[in-house]
Amino acid sequence: MSEVRCVAKSADILGEGPVWSAAEGRLYWFDIKGRRLNWLVHATGATGGYDLPWRASVAAPRTRGGLILATEAGIATLDTATGATELVVPMELGPGFRSNDGKIDARGRLWWSSMDDDGGKRTGVLFRTDPDLSTHQVLDDIHIANTVSVSADGRLMYLADSARQVIWTFTISDDGRLSDRRVFLDMSGQAGAPDGSAIDADGFLWNAQWGAWRLVRYAPDGSVDRTIPMPVEQASSCAFGGPDLATLYVTSAAEGLSPKARADQPLAGSLFAFEPGVRGLALPAFAG
Numbered sequence: 001m002s003e004v005r006c007v008a009k010s011a012d013i014l015g016e017g018p019v020w021s022a023a024e025g026r027l028y029w030f031d032i033k034g035r036r037l038n039w040l041v042h043a044t045g046a047t048g049g050y051d052l053p054w055r056a057s058v059a060a061p062r063t064r065g066g067l068i069l070a071t072e073a074g075i076a077t078l079d080t081a082t083g084a085t086e087l088v089v090p091m092e093l094g095p096g097f098r099s100n101d102g103k104i105d106a107r108g109r110l111w112w113s114s115m116d117d118d119g120g121k122r123t124g125v126l127f128r129t130d131p132d133l134s135t136h137q138v139l140d141d142i143h144i145a146n147t148v149s150v151s152a153d154g155r156l157m158y159l160a161d162s163a164r165q166v167i168w169t170f171t172i173s174d175d176g177r178l179s180d181r182r183v184f185l186d187m188s189g190q191a192g193a194p195d196g197s198a199i200d201a202d203g204f205l206w207n208a209q210w211g212a213w214r215l216v217r218y219a220p221d222g223s224v225d226r227t228i229p230m231p232v233e234q235a236s237s238c239a240f241g242g243p244d245l246a247t248l249y250v251t252s253a254a255e256g257l258s259p260k261a262r263a264d265q266p267l268a269g270s271l272f273a274f275e276p277g278v279r280g281l282a283l284p285a286f287a288g
Helices: 259-264
Strands: 005-008 015-021 026-031 036-041 047-051 056-061 067-071 074-078 085-090 097-104 110-116 124-129 135-142 145-150 156-161 166-172 178-186 193-199 205-210 214-218 224-229 235-241 247-252 271-274
Touching: 005 036, 015 056, 015 097, 015 193, 015 247, 026 056, 026 235, 026 247, 056 110, 067 097, 067 110, 067 124, 110 135, 110 145, 124 145, 135 156, 145 205, 156 178, 156 193, 166 193, 205 247, 214 235
Parallel strands: 015 235, 056 097, 097 145, 145 193, 193 235
Antiparallel strands: 005 271, 015 026, 026 036, 036 047, 056 067, 067 074, 074 085, 097 110, 110 124, 124 135, 145 156, 156 166, 166 178, 193 205, 205 214, 205 235, 214 224, 235 247, 247 271
């Protein structure tokens, strides 16, 4: 395994939603509070980004090119050649609510969550957007829905509620319903909270742990396989990238840090990467 390194010193307020575009050779990620979508070219390290008209937090490549986005205003598309955006499924998430976490599954469906931007005091919702752009509420009563990751066979959903410090698993039916909730990880009483995740080709879950200075790899039975110390307190999510999906990218946030904490961790809000010695899952593009 290689050392964790900073690959983009971006100082995001709330870095989130990393996603790999194989067609473009880019890693995309958001600064939710900064209303910006950043990108990094894996081969060269070149960086750039797009200013967005909404707070957005979830992206997936589309088969017709560009990205589909989950935003505070609903589902949108982004032309990565021009930066142009279009709201294709307008939605009312509720006053003070925004999108938070999400990912595409093996069937090409986009799963994503909403949350109360006031620290998740009010509960949000987990949605599923199908390739025909029909969008369905799947689950409610989640304060800060994170992880939102599906197993390689598409049968198992991992879903965190960061406010409750728990990750659950659910069985996914063929038509996209969730059932049989059980606890995968309970961090009650521990430092930090489970945030965004990525699943590797061995079926293990990599979880960024907000407030805990670490990334943890969990076996399918929930046991800890390894812990990766991070140079920042608020690691927020992760995604595999690179042409062979051998690099794990990790986003982070500077939100809420005191001036002293900012001084002690000058890379807070940056994008990090390392090679863990395992590969990620190749996810399909969104067909809608």
